Amino acid sequence: MINMTNRWNLEQNIQSTFSLVMISKYLKLIKYNKSSVISVFVDFVSGSLDYRRRFGGGRSEALAKAVGIKGNYFPSVLDVTAGLGRDSFLLASLGCRVHMLERHPVIAALLYDGLERGYSDPEIGKWLRERLTMCHCISQNVLIKMKFAPDVIYLDPMYPHSRKKKATVKKEMQVIQELVGLDEDADELIKYAFCLAKKRIVVKRPLYAPPLGGILAQYKITTKKHRFDIYRPLIY
DSSP: OOOOHHHHOOOOOTTOSEEEEEETTEEEEEEEOSSOEEEEOOOSSSHHHHHHHHHSOGGGSHHHHHHTOBTTBOOOEEESSOTTOHHHHHHHHHTOOEEEEEOOHHHHHHHHHHHHHHHTOTTTHHHHHHHEEEEESOHHHHHHHOOSOOSEEEEOOOOOOOSSSOOOOOHHHHHHHHHHOOOTTHHHHHHHHHTTOSSEEEEEEETTSOOGGGOOOSEEEEOSSEEEEEEOOSOO
């Protein structure tokens, strides 16, 4: 295990089934199960994210439509539940300036590692530095004190448990859920977002989940697996 206690305030626990290790220039979260080992890391340069950037739907994707990308308009986006940064990266690749907030120190460390490698890449590094940044912090604290109002506030809280049907979750997301737990304060986050966003608030939800905070969206964009609930802010 690498020593990251100073930067991310991590504590070593020899009884934990999780490890944070540097393997082949990638910082990886390793989860040890009885019959398998699962690794989670952030990679903006290659793999599935790079493929989606190159060959995905681009502006026709539901995510792009949800935040309002249109013509030469690329909204500034504050992602207050960044996680592994996938949606934020895709928005940045389309032209948006995105600032990510992530409070969990392990996830923040993975995200920072992915960004640093991305910033150094000769192909995407220049625009990635300009469009995608992060802060390890508690989102509520930032939203309360923030003076700059982004066009869009984006929320993708951890999926809630489904009583009717067990959600199909990829193994790496199962690991993240086990590590981080549910976003119990997500209902409070959307209330802060209503008072700060200039143009809209976008919440990504699984199809089975109720609207965040019980607040019905003004309109929705639905895909096969999830939906984007879209709201107008209160003060603009």
